Amino acid sequence: MSGASPDWDWPSRIPAFHAQRLLDTHVIHTLETAARPFQLHYQGQALNALIAHARQASSWWREWLAPPPGVAGVPLKEMPVLERQHFRAAVESAGPLPLPPWHGGVSKNATSGSSGVPVTFFVSELASRVVDACFFDDHRRHGRDLRQKMAALLTRFAPHPGMPHRLLPADPAQGVGPIATRRSQDKPVREHAAWLRAVDPVYLNTSPTILSGMLDAYEAGETRPSNLRQVMSIGETVFPELRRRARDILGASIRDRYSCEELGPIALQCPHDTGDEPALHTCVANVIVEVVDEAGKPCAPGETGRVLVTGLHHWASPAIRYDIGDVAALAPQCGCGAQVPTLTRLLGRRRFLIRLPSGERKLLKLDAREWLSVAPVREYRVTQHTVQAVRVELVMDRDLSAGEHEAALALLREAVHPSFDFEVKRVAAIGWAPGAKRQDVVSLV
């Protein structure tokens, strides 16, 4: 459009990628704001096409989706739940399913293993395009001016030795400002905090853990960035306290994105909910989301249960009623007026939630300050081994004193539940699972 690129010659032509993105973001917005019957009509058509494809392309899926004898068609809610090991088996059985031409090529991906079960899977260009467009549309949803400076501090970037970040330059002709991208696992958090001040972006894309660490650094005296307005969070549960800290320390609001590696965005924070536990609109253009109880029956609105996700466009490695291991509640629509199913009480990974004697799952967050009030703890991990037994590993330079041991037990009884049998042990090191994400609370129940 600036004349510098011959591809931009609106209204005669614009680059195909941008035309596609304009279309996709329009459709995503239209579906999010549409009446529920229209969303269901669209999703129903997409689901039927997905199921027909899976059945036609894979014997594994034909067998998996086979209706009971005498039953012509099975509604989604009566199809079997796809656990992670089934998803892995489906992919191992058939590889990437053969795709029609409009799905484009296929790339191989793998989950990070935060679920404990690493999985390799395949994603088509079309599915990737829809995923990309959902995330891009999220900028419009939250009123971001993309000409402003953005920074991204994530694990997925390639190393950049000797450079503080890689800079994607601004493109004024396309209304996009500069983006500084930095790999988060290569430097201590305190250095990230200083870097953020130096870059001073308006928008930041990072994980809650990194953000929390940087907030600690600013509270400890590191100079704060002055322009930050929004933090786009991803990958971990966002606690209300983190939202309050981001607001108080940086004057910025957190805008969360709930996604899974296999299917991309599942739900995006409501742009109108300014509370500390905002609702998330499910991405109706990308997925169908259900919340079911342990028996696989739909939970009542507001009742927490297992999150099942069906990726409408993920034809290379279909995920139909896929249990991603998370716990949340689902409401039929949002308080803002949007008629999209909305996730609330997003507690995160089931395996990172303590199972209480009542059977309920509890999100446990004991932060460093609470442990430090007990003893000079450097790292910690809480692992529930059985319904009754919880083991706590504390990395310290010396053994716990008797008083510290008692204080630790008192903290755990208060924070977790008084009925558990707690074993508190000092260890030299914790055997963290490979990958950058360290889960300090794990339930094996």
Place this chain on the structure above:
Amino acid sequence: MKIPLPPLPPQAVPAGWQWPAQVPPADLQRIIDQQMIVFLERAPRETWHARQAALLDKLLGFAAQASRAWRERLAGAAGSPHERLGALPVLDRETFRALSAKPLPLPPSHGVATAHSTAGRSGPAVGFHVSDHALRIVRHHYAADHLRHGRNLRERRAAIGPRTPAHPGLEHVFTEGNPWLGESHVFTRRSTDFRAEAHAHWLAFVAPAYLSVEPVLFAQMLDAFGGGAPLPRGLKQVMTSGAPIAPALRRRTRELLGASIRDRYACEEIGPVALQCPHDETDEPPMHVCVANAVVEVLNSKNAACLPGRPGRVVVTGLHHWASPAIRYETGDYAMLAPRCGCGADVPVLTGLKRAAN
């Protein structure tokens, strides 16, 4: 009317929509165009100015190549496209009529040229031609205006105008909206077939959120409301065009109906020239020039550019109108031009608009 409005028929989902695989090209074009129009309006000056320069360059090159009369008219102009434009003579109505007697031969990308004529508001009617391409840009500017003013097109809309085909025996007709474009149905009614008071009663019956109507008729409808006709509930915005809007009309609309007027300044020869600023809530809001459709100048009696804030003659150049080029075309209207809007948009704005008939 005591019988309530019957429920609207369910919207048909257009068969050609199979997103993300494919969508109808015309719908895709509209989505792209309206986003680009809004983008250019919000872009820094150098961005839209560069686009205008590219379009002007093509327009001038085409006109010179396609017509000897235009070749002669454009001879000698040098410099950047905007500089060449500024050196050209102003095109008066009679010369435009003579040059537009036949459409210029269009490249395939511009489609077919259809015959139009002005209504004769500012003089005898003038015949000219408009290509499919130019009509597309004009239509999509009006579509983009919905985005600009934050309209939810799923809410009920109504339009009263002289161009609606006659609908004898019917209060109104439907235009079906496309749900993939976020639209619901539009109730349309021919303005010349009913009196203002009947229109006022009809408006209360239909109770739309958005109404498109000409200002003169709308003022008469307000008289009817003030005289006791039932008030329409839920009206949010009134889209006007065809005559300047007096501040008093805006106040009456707000006080009687709780709605705001959103004006569109256009000329038949090139379509939208300027659209009301979506952020200015005063009774004399500025109009953002449609930089994606036209170059707008305000000239004094010596054909020099007026200083910002000084009134002068409105001269327009339609960037996409190749069938009957309107290059430095004198509209007969008067206004003041400022380089940017107080809302922050870096586009020229018109204020104090006075139409030729006034």
